[in-house]
Amino acid sequence: MLSIFGMSLALIIDQVTKYLVEKNMTYFQRIDLIGDIFGLRYVKNTGVAFGLFSSQEPLVLVSVAVSLVMAIVVLSMVFASKLSRFETFLIGVIVGGAVGNNLIDRLRLGHVVDFLEFRGFPAIFNAADSCIVFGAILLILSMYRRERRDSRNTRD
Template sequence: MNYFIIIALLVAVDQVFKYLAEFYLKPISTFPIIKDVFHLTYGQNTGAAFSILQGKQAFLIIITSIVTIAMAVYLIKSLKKQNRLLLISLTLIISGALGNLIDRVRLNYVVDFLDFTLINYPIFNTADIFVVSGSTLLAYFMLFANPNNSQKEG
């Protein structure tokens, strides 16, 4: 399986959704899918997760680029090990990081559009879903599925 093709496809999906949000949601601000539960709401985030580091675009671009390159190198080196959970987690994280990086470089902000109004959760996007899903899988791999993870019995 070519994980870099999957990365390209996931980044394309993310960018298409963000384009649609820019085109259709920006003029109307929000569209309720399930009223007071889940809306499509247009947002521009100039920070990182939960809007931390607002306005620090250059810093976020540099850090995201360095981390993404390091993860891509690690992904290439991990292809020989054939641990699918590790490879899928890295693929998802890289895809999400690239999706948001493209926004930062192109627009100077990240387009957000998924809004769980029921729990007043911050608006997010598909790239964020990829990063969180990949990070969750990576944490599981590191804690439970990694054959090199030896736990001492006490």
């Protein structure tokens, strides 16, 4: 149940922020939030991750298909494993980010709306990308800590 909550939360945050950007910004407009270090810039990503292969539509379709398969595999892992509640939630967040970017946006718009920009970072990204990256980092850290704790308990 927590995986569905995490997935729903990621999807809602992703789609609402993209809607707000589309309705309130003009294409390629930048709004500085923290000096010129961090801001919003509305762009349309027609490629795969970080705008790669933007002119190659078959790769985008592959990206959508991979996201579907990933969502099914990851959600089945949740139901088949002994993950903590937090880890189950994080898997939902990761899947929600993948579904938001690669399924909803590509099917609805034919591209992904990106808008978060750090000066010096090579790509503009969005909330779904953040859900995928931070969810994966937190999931790895949580699983690592659990494994270390379990291995200490078995030695005692």
